Amino acid sequence: MSVETAVDPAAPTVRTRERRQRSWRRSLVGAAALASALIIWEIAAYAVGDPVTMPTVQETARELLHYLTKPYPQVQGKTLVDDALISTARILAGFGLGTAAGLLLGAAMAGIRVVRELADPIIGVMRPLPPIAFIPLLVVWFGIGEASKVALIFFGVLPVVTIATLGALDAVPDELSHASRSLGASPFHTMLHVRLRAAVPGVITGMRIAMGGAWTSIIAAEMIAATGGVGFLILQAGNYLQTPLIFSGIAVIAVLGFVFDGLLRLLLRAADPTARR
Amino acid sequence: MSATVEDPPVTDRPAAVRLRDVGKTFRRRRRETTALEGVTLDIAAGEFLCLVGPSGCGKSTLLSILAGFTPADTGEVLVDGRPVEGPGPERGVLFQTPTLFPWLTTRQNVLYGPRARHALTPEVREEATALLETVGLADFADAYPHELSGGMRHRAAFARVLINHPQVLLMDEPFGALDAITRAGMQRFLLELWQRQRTTIVFVTHDVEEATLLGDRVSVLSGRPGRTKAVVDIDLPRPRTYEDTETLAFVTAKRRIREVLEQ
Numbered sequence: 001m002s003v004e005t006a007v008d009p010a011a012p013t014v015r016t017r018e019r020r021q022r023s024w025r026r027s028l029v030g031a032a033a034l035a036s037a038l039i040i041w042e043i044a045a046y047a048v049g050d051p052v053t054m055p056t057v058q059e060t061a062r063e064l065l066h067y068l069t070k071p072y073p074q075v076q077g078k079t080l081v082d083d084a085l086i087s088t089a090r091i092l093a094g095f096g097l098g099t100a101a102g103l104l105l106g107a108a109m110a111g112i113r114v115v116r117e118l119a120d121p122i123i124g125v126m127r128p129l130p131p132i133a134f135i136p137l138l139v140v141w142f143g144i145g146e147a148s149k150v151a152l153i154f155f156g157v158l159p160v161v162t163i164a165t166l167g168a169l170d171a172v173p174d175e176l177s178h179a180s181r182s183l184g185a186s187p188f189h190t191m192l193h194v195r196l197r198a199a200v201p202g203v204i205t206g207m208r209i210a211m212g213g214a215w216t217s218i219i220a221a222e223m224i225a226a227t228g229g230v231g232f233l234i235l236q237a238g239n240y241l242q243t244p245l246i247f248s249g250i251a252v253i254a255v256l257g258f259v260f261d262g263l264l265r266l267l268l269r270a271a272d273p274t275a276r277r
Numbered sequence: 278m279s280a281t282v283e284d285p286p287v288t289d290r291p292a293a294v295r296l297r298d299v300g301k302t303f304r305r306r307r308r309e310t311t312a313l314e315g316v317t318l319d320i321a322a323g324e325f326l327c328l329v330g331p332s333g334c335g336k337s338t339l340l341s342i343l344a345g346f347t348p349a350d351t352g353e354v355l356v357d358g359r360p361v362e363g364p365g366p367e368r369g370v371l372f373q374t375p376t377l378f379p380w381l382t383t384r385q386n387v388l389y390g391p392r393a394r395h396a397l398t399p400e401v402r403e404e405a406t407a408l409l410e411t412v413g414l415a416d417f418a419d420a421y422p423h424e425l426s427g428g429m430r431h432r433a434a435f436a437r438v439l440i441n442h443p444q445v446l447l448m449d450e451p452f453g454a455l456d457a458i459t460r461a462g463m464q465r466f467l468l469e470l471w472q473r474q475r476t477t478i479v480f481v482t483h484d485v486e487e488a489t490l491l492g493d494r495v496s497v498l499s500g501r502p503g504r505t506k507a508v509v510d511i512d513l514p515r516p517r518t519y520e521d522t523e524t525l526a527f528v529t530a531k532r533r534i535r536e537v538l539e540q
Contacts, residue, residue: 173376175372178370179376180378180389181345182346182368183390183441184441193393272379272380273423
């Protein structure tokens with residue numbers, strides 16, 4: 001029985017090869033774009049001719065490598081690696097807790113009407129607030145230690161992940177659950193393996209947005225009230241006109257942000273076959 | 278061409294599906310809409326019954342009641358002598374869209390039912406392979422739904438339902454969204470399948486030609502609130518093919534249904 005005569009079985013492999021070629025090409029173009037940005041930076045640095053205003057690429061690279069293992073400021077300072085680890089730990093703790101709470105709250109709002117009606121206005125008021133507005137308050141409550149930083153990220157991540165979870169769960173078509181039930185799955189199995197599963201890509205997209213916000217919050221918090229972290233380092237470097245170190249700190253944030261977003265993108269690809277291209 | 282049977286449309290063969298005075302009213306913002314009213318219908322085991330009617334006449338609601346997604350407000354709904362109390366694998370449902378699970382491959386989609394019921398045995402896996410062969414998707418067993426064409430997705434949805442060995446197949450305008458060529462292919466596929474397996478099929482459509490080509494009988498519903506207007510016997514010989522749509526007998530049968538619809 002051949003309906004719609006079978007498509008060439010070799011087609012998928014051809015498609016995979018094409019896709020691989022495309023992704024190679026894309027990586028090459030991306031690398032070229034970054035390289036040309038560095039070249040423009042270099043030209044600008046020579047044009048300005050003042051290392052405090054605009055250090056050259058190689059000066060910045062030298063400072064970056066130097067302070068990776070040497071503390072700054074020399075007394076009571078930390079190395080760039082230490083600061084990066086401090087910021088990363090804060091992000092991970094706040095992001096982990098915020099995501100977990102957002103998932104629970106979003107799922108509860110999607111499933112229980114009263115919870116949705118109660119939480120909706122609160123989330124609605126909280127969401128447009130920039131989390132950094134809460135920094136002084138959190139310092140008053142939790143001091144300048146880790147707790148205030150983790151709390152800040154938590155409150156930044158929570159509404160974003162909550163809304164993403166709620167939206168993703170609401171968007172799961174009823175027919176998908178109906179299909180599951182009429183194939184013999186129990187209501188619980190359907191909840192777990194269809195409704196929640198179908199919402200996963202939307203939740204991960206929300207997590208990516210929240211991750212961007214989390215870096216904004218943590219750097220701001222470290223500049224205002226902290227004794228360590230990349231934000232603290234950048235502020236110190238700025239106070240002493242150590243421009244190459246400012247750039248180094250920014251580069252570290254860029255790399256960390258790229259790595260975390262990359263990890264979330266990998267997660268998305270694993271969860272959503274349509275994202276693999 | 279036998280005469281149009283006015284109500285009650287009851288056959289003497291053993292009924293696989295039995296509807297008695299089924300009614301359904303939806304309440305939305307204080308407005309009541311009666312979707313179905315006093316629908317009575319018997320469907321024999323192994324029969325291919327088509328439900329046609331104007332849009333909004335409650336055909337889909339009736340199917341949803343049979344599937345167990347929506348409870349009926351009044352009347353009696355029996356499938357194989359048992360009242361319908363919820364969805365179940367003995368009543369396979371094919372929707373307007375294929376509703377495959379996008380995160381599962383074709384094979385995993387087909388095996389979803391047995392896996393969810395903890396009935397996944399090596400025999401079932403072999404059967405899935407055979408079914409994928411039957412629906413022409415053997416080469417696409419490991420492809421994801423978004424990599425399949427529209428017709429292929431529908432055939433995958435078929436295989437996913439057929440592996441449960443349903444006694445009744447409930448189909449809600451399953452080919453409505455397909456282009457004419459794919460649609461004809463799916464109709465031929467369905468006819469060949471039914472010819473071999475003789476599953477009871479309830480097929481909702483608004484396409485009179487489709488109903489005439491596929492059905493043993495065509496139940497015509499009136500506009501809202503939906504009630505059975507008449508049941509038309511289609512006495513065209515089996516097995517039928519798409520070429521039969523050009524015969525005089527076919528055109529006559531089609532016109533008869535259209536007349537009832539327009540009454």
